[in-house]
Amino acid sequence: SFCCLSSSRLPKFAEPHLLSLPSSVASRALVVPSASMQYDKELAAATKAVSLAASLCQKSQKELLRSDVHSKLDRTPVTVADYGSQAIVSIVLERELSAEPLSLVAEEDSGDLRKDSGEDTLHRITKLVNETIENDGSYGASLLSPEDVCRAIDSGKSEGGSFGRHWVLDPIDGTKGFLRGDQYAVALALLDDGKVALGVLACPNLPLASIAGNVTQENVVGCLFYAKVGSGTFMQSLDGSSPVKVHVSDIGNSEDASLFESYEEAHSMQDLTSSIARKLGVKAPPVRIDSQVKYGALSRGDGAIYLRFPHKGYREKIWDHAAGCIVVTEAGGVVTNAAGQPLDFSKGRYLDLDTGIIATNQKLMPSLLKAVRESLEERSSSL
Ligand SMILES: Nc1ncnc2c1ncn2[C@@H]1O[C@H](COP(=O)(O)OS(=O)(=O)O)[C@@H](OP(=O)(O)O)[C@H]1O
Numbered sequence: 481s482f483c484c485l486s487s488s489r490l491p492k493f494a495e496p497h498l499l500s501l502p503s504s505v506a507s508r509a510l511v512v513p514s515a516s517m518q519y520d521k522e523l524a525a526a527t528k529a530v531s532l533a534a535s536l537c538q539k540s541q542k543e544l545l546r547s548d549v550h551s552k553l554d555r556t557p558v559t560v561a562d563y564g565s566q567a568i569v570s571i572v573l574e575r576e577l578s579a580e581p582l583s584l585v586a587e588e589d590s591g592d593l594r595k596d597s598g599e600d601t602l603h604r605i606t607k608l609v610n611e612t613i614e615n616d617g618s619y620g621a622s623l624l625s626p627e628d629v630c631r632a633i634d635s636g637k638s639e640g641g642s643f644g645r646h647w648v649l650d651p652i653d654g655t656k657g658f659l660r661g662d663q664y665a666v667a668l669a670l671l672d673d674g675k676v677a678l679g680v681l682a683c684p685n686l687p688l689a690s691i692a693g694n695v696t697q698e699n700v701v702g703c704l705f706y707a708k709v710g711s712g713t714f715m716q717s718l719d720g721s722s723p724v725k726v727h728v729s730d731i732g733n734s735e736d737a738s739l740f741e742s743y744e745e746a747h748s749m750q751d752l753t754s755s756i757a758r759k760l761g762v763k764a765p766p767v768r769i770d771s772q773v774k775y776g777a778l779s780r781g782d783g784a785i786y787l788r789f790p791h792k793g794y795r796e797k798i799w800d801h802a803a804g805c806i807v808v809t810e811a812g813g814v815v816t817n818a819a820g821q822p823l824d825f826s827k828g829r830y831l832d833l834d835t836g837i838i839a840t841n842q843k844l845m846p847s848l849l850k851a852v853r854e855s856l857e858e859r860s861s862s863l
């Protein structure tokens with residue numbers, strides 16, 4: 481069943497303010513921001529963009545019809561909400577950060593929408609985007625045309641890389657979960673010289689209370705996670721409760737750990753997860769959740785381990801991990817490839833990665849790496 485928020489109020493995000501310093505100090509502080517102020521403007525813009533995109537997705541999920549679904553050439557589904565969410569984020573970042581040129585690496589493009597067969601879909605996206613912007617009220621009454629919407633979507637064609645600033649967006653991560661009425665996320669991160677500087681993750685169907693053991697009593701649903709390098713990870717409800725600092729699980733005994741993996745069997749080798757879990761003595765069955773919601777849930781300790789081993793030949797994209805990765809690491813966790821090396825987001829649209837992604841806390845990482853190595857060795861010798 482759908483879990484949707486009724487309120488479209490946006491989280492209040494305070495601009496950093498200078499304390500009453502002498503003006504000479506204050507102006508210096510503006511020129512060279514302290515570590516705690518760095519990226520504050522970008523984080524406020526990202527939070528606003530993702531919150532608006534999430535409210536568009538919630539509205540669309542409620543109205544979901546089969547005709548909303550298009551198929552890309554790679555046969556993954558795309559919905560009106562994927563395009564609408566990408567357009568909204570692109571527009572908000574452009575308007576909030578107009579002083580800097582926007583480089584955006586994002587999943588969708590307007591190719592199919594510009595075809596005759598896409599006309600109806602494009603009109604519905606345009607309507608949804610305009611309604612969302614109008615509802616928010618901060619950008620006046622000027623309406624966007626279908627062409628404006630296509631252009632906003634296509635600003636996501638950047639190739640990223642290791643120099644300068646690039647935004648990284650998955651407008652709906654877990655489209656299949658979105659279609660089922662299950663978990664999905666809007667995931668936005670900022671790369672600065674190839675490193676993730678901040679990440680924001682909206683999880684519109686994730687309960688505010690823990691889902692440990694895959695159950696929750698909580699009826700407040702919809703979380704926003706945000707993290708800035710060196711400043712920790714915070715979570716608030718999507719309708720704007722005050723933020724709380726979150727931390728990964730401090731479990732040190734792997735038998736007590738619970739483990740997250742993809743919902744879709746095609747996305748991760750679940751037999752490998754079982755083998756790793758057996759070696760670690762994990763008692764609970766793995767919890768299967770769609771999308772980067774797994775990183776959000778991990779960052780607040782709902783589970784202790786996330787394992788992802790795509791089938792051979794699949795290339796991971798940076799937008800599937802950048803925001804989730806900083807949300808977990810700033811909450812005290814560790815995210816690496818199967819060999820224990822940090823993920824490298826500086827190589828363009830793809831993550832340069834051969835085998836798998838693992839995430840857990842500092843205490844469990846050594847035994848997890850050992851179990852992963854042994855399971856991979858057994859697998860390759862049995863093939
Ligand atoms: N074959 C294969 N292997 C691995 N990963 C794949 C594969 N196909 C797709 N994808 C990507 O998985 C993203 C969905 O995230 P999850 O796998 O965590 O969730 S789920 O299992 O789909 O529920 C999903 O993100 P979205 O396209 O944004 O939904 C894809 O980028």
Ligand SMILES: [Mg+2]
Nearest residue numbers: 556557587655
């Ligand atoms: Mg997709």
Ligand SMILES: [Mg+2]
Nearest residue numbers: 650653654800
């Ligand atoms: Mg994705």
Ligand SMILES: [Mg+2]
Nearest residue numbers: 587650652653
């Ligand atoms: Mg997506």
